[in-house]
Amino acid sequence: xxxxxxxxxxxxxxxxLQAHVDEMRAITPLESKHALDLDGLRVPEVTFWTxxxxxxxIGCGAVKRIEEGHAEIKSMRTEPTRKRSGVASRLxxxxxxxxxxMGYRRLSLxxxxxxxxxxxxxxxxxxEFTYCGPFANYREDPNSAFMTRLL
Numbered sequence: 001x002x003x004x005x006x007x008x009x010x011x012x013x014x015x016x017l018q019a020h021v022d023e024m025r026a027i028t029p030l031e032s033k034h035a036l037d038l039d040g041l042r043v044p045e046v047t048f049w050t051x052x053x054x055x056x057x058i059g060c061g062a063v064k065r066i067e068e069g070h071a072e073i074k075s076m077r078t079e080p081t082r083k084r085s086g087v088a089s090r091l092x093x094x095x096x097x098x099x100x101x102m103g104y105r106r107l108s109l110x111x112x113x114x115x116x117x118x119x120x121x122x123x124x125x126x127x128e129f130t131y132c133g134p135f136a137n138y139r140e141d142p143n144s145a146f147m148t149r150l151l
Contacts, residue, residue, distance in 0.1 A: 006050040073109040108148040
């Protein structure tokens, strides 16, 4: 698996992210959907990575600067046929390492609170993220789980 920074210009990543946004819309009420589209990710505050197995896109993830020393994990997605194969763990480990190297001291995230997001919450718990209250511009939401960890 090769993980590298992506400029979000390729057709494959555009389709991959659109599938992510579509999935989030299907399982999350609109007012609780916080997945970013391409334009939301193409900002200076975001660093975006893709994971490839050969020529096949199998995962992605990003960090978005919130404030000095604090960033948010965004757009974590694994190709559905590759779920539970270690792609997300390797990608998340890479993102944590890179975020630390970028000078961030804290990473936070928002994910779903429903059963369909239990695997995602389990992944973040495995990487020592703990539950916290809303951060940045988020507010309390019964459909959201907020997590954070120090680097």
